[in-house]
Amino acid sequence: AGIISGSVALLSDAAHMVTDAASIALALGAAHLAQRPASAGYTFGLKRAEIVSAQLNGAALLVLAVLLGIEAAGRLFDPPEVEGGIVIVVGVTGALVNVAAAWRLAKAERRSLNVEGARAHVLTDLYGSVAAVVSGVLVLAAGFARADALAALVVVGLMLRSGFGLARSSTRVLLEAAPAGLDTEAIGQALCRAPGIIEVHDLHVWELTTDFPALSAHVLVAPGDDCHARRRELEQLLAERFGVEHTTLQVDHERGPELLRIG
Numbered sequence: 001a002g003i004i005s006g007s008v009a010l011l012s013d014a015a016h017m018v019t020d021a022a023s024i025a026l027a028l029g030a031a032h033l034a035q036r037p038a039s040a041g042y043t044f045g046l047k048r049a050e051i052v053s054a055q056l057n058g059a060a061l062l063v064l065a066v067l068l069g070i071e072a073a074g075r076l077f078d079p080p081e082v083e084g085g086i087v088i089v090v091g092v093t094g095a096l097v098n099v100a101a102a103w104r105l106a107k108a109e110r111r112s113l114n115v116e117g118a119r120a121h122v123l124t125d126l127y128g129s130v131a132a133v134v135s136g137v138l139v140l141a142a143g144f145a146r147a148d149a150l151a152a153l154v155v156v157g158l159m160l161r162s163g164f165g166l167a168r169s170s171t172r173v174l175l176e177a178a179p180a181g182l183d184t185e186a187i188g189q190a191l192c193r194a195p196g197i198i199e200v201h202d203l204h205v206w207e208l209t210t211d212f213p214a215l216s217a218h219v220l221v222a223p224g225d226d227c228h229a230r231r232r233e234l235e236q237l238l239a240e241r242f243g244v245e246h247t248t249l250q251v252d253h254e255r256g257p258e259l260l261r262i263g
Contacts (some may be wrong), residue, residue: 022060026053034209047209051173058166061124065159072152079145088136092172095129124162128155176206179213187215187242194237196221196230205244216248227251 030053038045128151135151138144169180178184184205191200201219207213215238221230231251238244 020150053171071157075149124158179207214246220254
Protein backbone atom coordinates (compact mmCIF):
# COMPACT_ATOMS: atom_id res chain seq x y z
CA ALA A 1 0.00 0.00 0.00
CA GLY A 2 2.90 2.35 0.74
CA ILE A 3 4.39 1.78 -2.71
CA ILE A 4 1.03 2.13 -4.48
CA SER A 5 0.11 5.32 -2.65
CA GLY A 6 3.62 6.75 -2.86
CA SER A 7 3.55 7.37 0.90
CA VAL A 8 6.78 7.12 2.87
CA ALA A 9 4.68 7.40 6.05
CA LEU A 10 2.92 4.16 5.14
CA LEU A 11 6.23 2.57 4.16
CA SER A 12 7.72 3.48 7.54
CA ASP A 13 4.60 2.26 9.30
CA ALA A 14 4.65 -0.99 7.33
CA ALA A 15 8.35 -1.50 8.05
CA HIS A 16 7.66 -0.92 11.70
CA MET A 17 4.81 -3.45 11.65
CA VAL A 18 7.18 -6.02 10.16
CA THR A 19 9.61 -5.40 13.01
CA ASP A 20 6.63 -5.65 15.39
CA ALA A 21 5.84 -9.14 14.17
CA ALA A 22 9.48 -10.14 14.33
CA SER A 23 9.90 -8.65 17.80
CA ILE A 24 6.86 -10.48 19.16
CA ALA A 25 8.06 -13.76 17.66
CA LEU A 26 11.53 -13.15 19.09
CA ALA A 27 10.06 -12.21 22.47
CA LEU A 28 8.00 -15.41 22.61
CA GLY A 29 11.00 -17.53 21.68
CA ALA A 30 13.21 -15.81 24.24
CA ALA A 31 10.54 -16.19 26.95
CA HIS A 32 10.40 -19.92 26.19
CA LEU A 33 14.18 -20.24 26.46
CA ALA A 34 14.19 -18.27 29.72
CA GLN A 35 11.91 -20.88 31.31
CA ARG A 36 14.39 -23.69 30.75
CA PRO A 37 15.93 -25.07 33.95
CA ALA A 38 19.56 -24.50 34.88
CA SER A 39 22.16 -27.01 33.74
CA ALA A 40 25.81 -27.75 34.38
CA GLY A 41 26.81 -25.57 31.44
CA TYR A 42 24.29 -22.79 32.16
CA THR A 43 24.04 -22.60 35.94
CA PHE A 44 21.54 -19.73 35.77
CA GLY A 45 19.62 -21.30 32.91
CA LEU A 46 18.93 -19.11 29.87
CA LYS A 47 17.27 -16.26 31.72
CA ARG A 48 19.25 -13.63 29.84
CA ALA A 49 17.85 -14.82 26.52
CA GLU A 50 15.10 -12.25 27.07
CA ILE A 51 17.68 -9.49 27.56
CA VAL A 52 19.45 -10.46 24.33
CA SER A 53 16.06 -10.44 22.58
CA ALA A 54 15.33 -6.93 23.86
CA GLN A 55 18.73 -5.72 22.67
CA LEU A 56 18.20 -7.19 19.20
CA ASN A 57 14.78 -5.51 19.03
CA GLY A 58 16.31 -2.19 20.02
CA ALA A 59 19.12 -2.49 17.46
CA ALA A 60 16.62 -3.37 14.71
CA LEU A 61 14.53 -0.30 15.52
CA LEU A 62 17.57 1.98 15.43
CA VAL A 63 18.84 0.67 12.08
CA LEU A 64 15.39 0.85 10.48
CA ALA A 65 14.81 4.34 11.85
CA VAL A 66 18.02 5.63 10.27
CA LEU A 67 17.15 4.15 6.86
CA LEU A 68 13.60 5.51 6.90
CA GLY A 69 14.78 8.86 8.23
CA ILE A 70 17.11 9.31 5.27
CA GLU A 71 14.28 8.50 2.83
CA ALA A 72 11.81 10.81 4.58
CA ALA A 73 14.29 13.69 4.75
CA GLY A 74 14.87 13.42 1.00
CA ARG A 75 11.12 13.60 0.33
CA LEU A 76 10.83 16.81 2.32
CA PHE A 77 12.78 18.63 -0.40
CA ASP A 78 11.18 16.78 -3.32
CA PRO A 79 7.74 15.52 -2.22
CA PRO A 80 6.17 13.01 -4.66
CA GLU A 81 2.46 12.75 -5.36
CA VAL A 82 0.69 10.86 -2.56
CA GLU A 83 -2.72 9.14 -2.66
CA GLY A 84 -4.19 10.54 0.54
CA GLY A 85 -7.29 8.30 0.47
CA ILE A 86 -5.23 5.10 0.45
CA VAL A 87 -3.04 6.46 3.24
CA ILE A 88 -6.10 7.14 5.43
CA VAL A 89 -7.72 3.73 4.87
CA VAL A 90 -4.51 1.77 5.47
CA GLY A 91 -3.58 3.95 8.43
CA VAL A 92 -6.93 3.41 10.14
CA THR A 93 -6.71 -0.34 9.52
CA GLY A 94 -3.21 -0.44 10.97
CA ALA A 95 -4.30 1.57 13.99
CA LEU A 96 -7.13 -0.88 14.74
CA VAL A 97 -4.76 -3.85 14.47
CA ASN A 98 -2.28 -2.18 16.81
CA VAL A 99 -4.98 -1.30 19.34
CA ALA A 100 -5.93 -4.98 19.48
CA ALA A 101 -2.28 -6.04 19.84
CA ALA A 102 -1.60 -3.43 22.53
CA TRP A 103 -4.67 -4.53 24.47
CA ARG A 104 -3.53 -8.14 24.29
CA LEU A 105 -0.03 -7.32 25.52
CA ALA A 106 -1.44 -5.14 28.31
CA LYS A 107 -3.22 -8.23 29.68
CA ALA A 108 0.01 -10.20 29.87
CA GLU A 109 0.68 -11.13 33.49
CA ARG A 110 4.41 -11.48 33.00
CA ARG A 111 6.54 -8.34 33.16
CA SER A 112 10.04 -8.28 31.70
CA LEU A 113 12.25 -6.09 29.55
CA ASN A 114 11.50 -8.54 26.74
CA VAL A 115 7.71 -8.07 27.00
CA GLU A 116 8.13 -4.33 27.46
CA GLY A 117 10.16 -4.27 24.24
CA ALA A 118 7.36 -5.96 22.30
CA ARG A 119 4.82 -3.59 23.87
CA ALA A 120 6.97 -0.57 22.92
CA HIS A 121 7.06 -1.82 19.32
CA VAL A 122 3.27 -2.07 19.14
CA LEU A 123 2.55 1.27 20.82
CA THR A 124 5.06 3.06 18.62
CA ASP A 125 3.47 1.54 15.55
CA LEU A 126 0.04 2.65 16.80
CA TYR A 127 1.28 6.24 17.01
CA GLY A 128 2.79 5.84 13.55
CA SER A 129 -0.55 4.70 12.11
CA VAL A 130 -2.25 7.75 13.65
CA ALA A 131 0.43 9.99 12.15
CA ALA A 132 -0.13 8.38 8.75
CA VAL A 133 -3.88 9.04 8.99
CA VAL A 134 -3.27 12.69 9.89
CA SER A 135 -0.87 13.10 6.96
CA GLY A 136 -3.42 11.54 4.59
CA VAL A 137 -6.08 14.00 5.77
CA LEU A 138 -3.71 16.94 5.25
CA VAL A 139 -2.82 15.72 1.76
CA LEU A 140 -6.49 15.38 0.78
CA ALA A 141 -7.82 18.49 2.49
CA ALA A 142 -5.00 20.97 2.00
CA GLY A 143 -2.82 19.43 -0.71
CA PHE A 144 0.12 19.56 1.71
CA ALA A 145 2.35 16.90 0.14
CA ARG A 146 5.14 17.31 2.67
CA ALA A 147 2.79 16.11 5.43
CA ASP A 148 3.59 12.53 4.40
CA ALA A 149 7.34 12.96 4.93
CA LEU A 150 6.75 14.80 8.20
CA ALA A 151 4.54 11.96 9.43
CA ALA A 152 7.27 9.49 8.50
CA LEU A 153 9.79 11.53 10.50
CA VAL A 154 7.44 11.39 13.49
CA VAL A 155 7.45 7.59 13.22
CA VAL A 156 11.24 7.65 12.86
CA GLY A 157 11.52 9.74 16.04
CA LEU A 158 9.35 7.28 17.94
CA MET A 159 11.39 4.37 16.66
CA LEU A 160 14.63 6.05 17.75
CA ARG A 161 13.20 6.71 21.20
CA SER A 162 12.01 3.12 21.67
CA GLY A 163 15.13 1.60 20.13
CA PHE A 164 17.51 3.67 22.23
CA GLY A 165 15.57 2.89 25.41
CA LEU A 166 15.62 -0.85 24.76
CA ALA A 167 19.30 -0.87 23.78
CA ARG A 168 20.28 1.16 26.84
CA SER A 169 18.27 -0.93 29.33
CA SER A 170 19.41 -4.27 27.93
CA THR A 171 23.04 -3.13 27.77
CA ARG A 172 22.91 -2.13 31.44
CA VAL A 173 21.81 -5.66 32.34
CA LEU A 174 24.45 -7.31 30.15
CA LEU A 175 27.16 -5.06 31.64
CA GLU A 176 25.89 -6.00 35.12
CA ALA A 177 25.13 -2.44 36.15
CA ALA A 178 23.22 -1.88 39.38
CA PRO A 179 19.48 -2.38 38.78
CA ALA A 180 17.45 0.79 38.30
CA GLY A 181 15.73 1.71 41.54
CA LEU A 182 18.33 0.08 43.80
CA ASP A 183 20.70 2.46 45.57
CA THR A 184 23.93 0.56 46.21
CA GLU A 185 25.13 3.20 48.67
CA ALA A 186 21.93 2.86 50.68
CA ILE A 187 22.30 -0.92 50.65
CA GLY A 188 25.90 -0.70 51.83
CA GLN A 189 24.99 1.70 54.64
CA ALA A 190 22.11 -0.52 55.74
CA LEU A 191 24.42 -3.53 55.91
CA CYS A 192 27.08 -1.64 57.82
CA ARG A 193 24.55 -0.35 60.36
CA ALA A 194 23.10 -3.80 61.04
CA PRO A 195 23.78 -5.14 64.56
CA GLY A 196 27.12 -6.87 65.00
CA ILE A 197 28.52 -5.81 61.61
CA ILE A 198 32.02 -4.29 61.71
CA GLU A 199 32.81 -3.91 58.02
CA VAL A 200 31.32 -4.58 54.57
CA HIS A 201 33.41 -4.56 51.41
CA ASP A 202 33.47 -6.06 47.90
CA LEU A 203 29.78 -5.20 47.61
CA HIS A 204 28.35 -5.97 44.16
CA VAL A 205 24.75 -5.53 43.03
CA TRP A 206 23.61 -6.52 39.55
CA GLU A 207 20.61 -7.87 37.65
CA LEU A 208 20.60 -11.31 36.11
CA THR A 209 17.44 -10.54 34.15
CA THR A 210 14.36 -8.39 34.64
CA ASP A 211 13.21 -8.39 38.28
CA PHE A 212 16.02 -10.74 39.31
CA PRO A 213 18.51 -8.63 41.30
CA ALA A 214 21.52 -10.33 42.84
CA LEU A 215 24.04 -9.26 45.47
CA SER A 216 27.35 -10.44 46.84
CA ALA A 217 29.50 -8.98 49.63
CA HIS A 218 32.22 -9.80 52.13
CA VAL A 219 31.16 -9.04 55.72
CA LEU A 220 33.24 -8.92 58.88
CA VAL A 221 31.85 -9.48 62.37
CA ALA A 222 33.46 -9.45 65.83
CA PRO A 223 35.62 -12.39 66.86
CA GLY A 224 33.48 -15.05 68.51
CA ASP A 225 30.23 -13.74 67.00
CA ASP A 226 27.84 -16.15 65.24
CA CYS A 227 28.61 -15.74 61.52
CA HIS A 228 25.66 -17.81 60.37
CA ALA A 229 23.17 -15.87 62.49
CA ARG A 230 24.51 -12.54 61.21
CA ARG A 231 24.28 -13.80 57.63
CA ARG A 232 20.65 -14.82 58.09
CA GLU A 233 19.84 -11.41 59.58
CA LEU A 234 21.44 -9.62 56.64
CA GLU A 235 19.63 -11.83 54.14
CA GLN A 236 16.32 -10.98 55.79
CA LEU A 237 17.17 -7.27 55.79
CA LEU A 238 18.03 -7.32 52.07
CA ALA A 239 14.88 -9.22 51.14
CA GLU A 240 12.47 -7.12 53.21
CA ARG A 241 13.92 -3.64 52.68
CA PHE A 242 15.38 -3.86 49.17
CA GLY A 243 13.65 -6.85 47.56
CA VAL A 244 16.96 -8.63 46.93
CA GLU A 245 16.56 -12.34 47.65
CA HIS A 246 19.42 -13.85 45.62
CA THR A 247 22.44 -13.07 47.81
CA THR A 248 25.91 -14.49 48.38
CA LEU A 249 27.32 -13.21 51.66
CA GLN A 250 30.74 -14.30 52.91
CA VAL A 251 30.73 -13.59 56.65
CA ASP A 252 34.07 -13.86 58.50
CA HIS A 253 35.41 -12.87 61.89
CA GLU A 254 37.51 -9.74 62.09
CA ARG A 255 41.13 -10.54 62.80
CA GLY A 256 42.28 -9.35 66.19
CA PRO A 257 45.72 -7.80 66.81
CA GLU A 258 48.42 -10.42 66.40
CA LEU A 259 51.10 -10.56 69.08
CA LEU A 260 54.71 -11.12 68.15
CA ARG A 261 56.04 -14.37 69.58
CA ILE A 262 59.76 -14.77 70.29
CA GLY A 263 61.42 -18.08 70.96
